[in-house]
Amino acid sequence: MKEFTVLVVDDEEEFRDLTVKILNKRGIKATSAESGTEALELLQRTPVDVVLLDVKMPGIDGIETLRHIRSRSPLVEVVLLTGHASVESGIEGMKLGAFDYLMKPIELEPLLEKLRLAYEKKRLQMEKIEMAQMKKHMAMPS
Template identity: 50%
Template structure:
């Protein structure tokens, strides 16, 4: 299985830099973006499997960013990162295609656990798509051709 690539999107630079360093020490490949627009720009050149996305950001908020990520990159799994005051937004995120959410402040193990779960979910979906593609490309069994 390919090494999980993730992106952290949050307007808090300290959170981004600290969490990125800790995740990289654990062996993950991590990109960071401090806004929704920056995340979308970065996804064009640096594809990832999982995005950890803050709900409350200036400019394009997390839910709007999520909707655009799912529109442009439907296989990217998104986990919403929220504080208590934005729980309703996190629920909107789940309705818009986020796979899960984390409450701030999230500890590193919780981030890893949710990201790995999302990555595994994506891998399962990719396997099913590939199996369906292979099934669709097979020729009908000879006995079906004889009956036709």
């Protein structure tokens, strides 16, 4: 599988830094943002395949950040992180277009698998778009 990029968005610095470090060691190019606002600014400048997004954050929470990501970058897949008390937020996020959600604390292998599946979904969408564009281009009279 091609290397892909993940943006880890969480207000907990220790979790964010550790997750980025682990993902990078596993061959996934990871960066981080400490808030929804910072994540949205980063997404405008840097292409990202998957966003790992905490639901509970000060300022713009994960659900509102997800809404913005969906409207600005519809092909970016989002995996939400929720605590036990906010499972409803995970479900709400799925309704808004999140790929899936994981409960904190998260285990490494399920996290890696979820990120890979989210990337695979994005990759397939991009292939479909490219194929449609090629067909359209080939159908045009010269």
